Amino acid sequence: MLEQELKNQLAGYLQRVQQPFEIVASLDDSDTSKQMLDLLQTIQGLRADKITLRTDGNDARKPSFTLKRVGTDMHLRFAGLPLGHEFTSLVLALLWTGGHPPKVEAETIAAIKALDGDYEFEMYMSLTCHNCPDVVQALSLMAILNPRVKTTVIEGGAFQAEVESRKVMAVPMVFLNGELFGSGRMLIEEIVAKLDKGAGARDAAKLNAKDPYDVLIVGGGPSGAAAAVYAARKGIRTGVATERFGGQVNDTMSIENYISVLETDGPKFSSALEAQVRHYGVDIMTQQIAAKIIPPAAPGELVEVQFENGGSLKSSTVILSTGARWRNVNVPGEQEYKNAGVNYCPHCDGPLYKGKRVAVIGGGNSGVEAAIDLAGIVEHVTLIEFASQLKADAVLVNKVESLSNVTIHVNAQTTEITGDGSKVNGIKFKDRISGEEHHVPLAGVFVQIGLVPNTEFLKGTVELSRFGEIVVDAHGRTNIPGVFAAGDATTTPFKQIVIAAGEGAKAALSAFDYLIRMPVAVEAA
Missing domain, CATH: 3.50.50.60 (FAD/NAD(P)-binding domain)
Incomplete structure (x- = not known):
């Protein structure tokens, strides 16, 4: 599954593993499971003296695998394939599980180990999300360092039904003990500070x-x-x-x-x-x-x-x-449906709208780039620009105008982002010349109107x-x-x-x- 050059790099990293650990996979008959097994067999083969692979896992989420250092009570699971932006997160999790020290401040490590409570994290990510690795790595390390922290990292694309049922419409999104804990990029220090109530006072001192x-x-x-x-x-x-x-x-x-x-x-x-x-x-x-x-x-x-x-x-x-x-568009529905169909990062959240219809508000470079990127993922993009023409660079304008699944509206004033009470279902805009109002049914809106x-x-x-x-x-x-x-x-x-x-x-x-x-x-x- 991995190219030879990547295997060589991985082999070099795995030489840093100091303590034995096991990988336990829960698989089914899907293609993703076959890919996961191939990946895990490659990893195990590169350090067979330290890594044991089992395929008798019975987790409800399939395919998935756990990492567990021998003699410990670790709870770290990856559901779906941690590739793309998350391959580095997987490598770090393997090294940390194998006893390689993390590059984290000693004070933060001590705070993680001292957390008093039982914390079960479920974190949803996408393989194209550049904000997700920090959260994945933070929660992974916390599970490795503290046995009372359980972490499951879920690749949203592999568990679409679960994503739909939990109304995950932006990543990274983290649930703690079944309740929403936070969304967006979070550093390990931020997460620990939210759990450790005395951290603020100590930091101020x-x-x-x-x-x-x-x-x-x-x-x-x-x-x-x-x-x-x-x-x-x-x-x-x-x-x-x-x-x-x-x-x-x-x-x-x-x-x-x-x-x-x-x-x-x-x-x-x-x-x-x-x-x-x-x-x-x-x-x-x-x-x-x-x-x-x-x-x-x-x-x-x-x-x-x-x-x-x-x-x-x-x-x-x-x-x-x-x-x-990011500047808000400040229309009804924006705050109500933030992270429930209203998004600001097309690279992070675009894959969650695969095969669906979305809108992009903003015709500058950011907006047009977002429309181009999303057009390769979603069914259709509606691009809305307030001014009389797109303000992006000419090369970007030419590209977006060439895409058959992008509809461009200029002289268009966004008036409302509509929803069904739980998630976005459309957008309203007014033609600034004719005054005519329009409503476009869709699943998501990406706001790209500056700073x-x-x-x-x-x-x-x-x-x-x-x-x-x-x-x-x-x-x-x-x-x-x-x-x-x-x-x-x-x-x-x-x-x-x-x-x-x-x-x-x-x-x-x-x-x-x-x-x-x-x-x-x-x-x-």
Whole structure:
């Protein structure tokens, strides 16, 4: 089933297995079961001295297989084939089960082992979802480390009837003890924090105990990462506080316009950003959501940033690089049916609509790319654009117009996303020229209409534009001395990764220039 090159790579990885474990498969007569057996036989054959394969499993979900280290009470199951984006997750699960240490902070591992309770996770994923591996790997590791955590990873395409019955219309989607736990990308620290009620208070205490920084960067996307690298290379104390490193880049499937990088994807690019920042010894604090900024009371005093967990950090200068998030279309039905037919990631959730009819709202590059991608999966795509013509690049417009299963409506105003009370069943839009209203029956809607800056916590302190963007000058300075900003959250035109990175570097250089020109050295408050 695996190509020889991939087998060779897998054989190399499996040499790291230290402890014996067994794989127990539950199979039926389906083609998927035959493929699973072939895969598992290959894995077992590459480390027959450490891995035992049994095919006498009796799990209700077929095909599936469990991993269990000898002498332990592990509960980790994969239902369906973990290939595509999940092949790495499978390899890591094999290594961790075999005793290879994970690259996770010791504090997080200790918190997982200390979880007090019985947790049964069921996680639905798709093989094309680039947000799913983080969740799969997190829940897999938790099951390996703590016998009271049971994890089943379910490939939605192999269990369509189950997906339909549980109304799973977006991935990743996680159920805990039969109840919805969360959807969307979640890091292991986030999951543990939701289970460990005392984590927030401990995290806040850690922040409060930190010494002031020379430069504190709020946000860990391309602009924040570039700012961190440029600041750290100046030899000054630099910190990054961010909800998740990489920011919205993590949700980008393909990156083909970053100079010198021919092609990559968001998660890989984000990982490279973080690796370079860590290389320079920057203090990175994740799972931190800024709540308020307190300007210096007088020139030369410290800026304070307060966070939602109650902690705060102080710094001589602050660079705001909080980025942006998907913009909502703000029509009736959008919030009600979010993750029940209203989606924002076509790469993640597109496979759930195989053979069905969907709509894409938005005629820019993101919207047209989504329509093109979905057209290869679904029965039909309705593309709705408010303006008089599609705004995407000409090459994309030509491509989407050539597709027979895509219908394009311009001068169309979306007025409502309709549903049956549990899931989407259609979309309404109005022709802006004739005024005629239309209703299109369909199963899903993908919203692709741009971004909104993450700046709500700055209102009343930092000057914002009427669009909520941080107003900056050519040096990245805000209206508050010592506070700079960069990236998609600012008034800098053109929201592109390469521009955000450049603006982050500029803001760091401006912050350094501010520091060396201060008449009096800042002392810790």
